[in-house]
Amino acid sequence: MPVEIGGQLYYRTAEVYRELGISRNTLYRWLHKNILGTTECRDFRGWRLFTADEIYAIKKSIDRVVKIERPNEKERNL
Secondary structure (H helix, E strand, O other), X not given: OOEEEOOEEEEEXXXXXXXXXXXXXXXXXXXXXXXXXXXXXXXXXXXXXXXXXXXXXXXXHHOOOOOOOOOOHHXXXX
């Protein structure tokens, strides 16, 4: 359940990883590596909070497809 602080809705970590369909460990790993940016909001307990815009940006990054070219069989044997 989102929390409203100063007229802004914030979502807790558990809500975010469930919404995104990723594991808690994956979300924490991305946060630790600053993949999601360095800006963060926290509540009075020190729990990380996310805005709807941040969740949308993460979701957009997840949906991105990256094409990786593998060497063909001849190139691997060289």
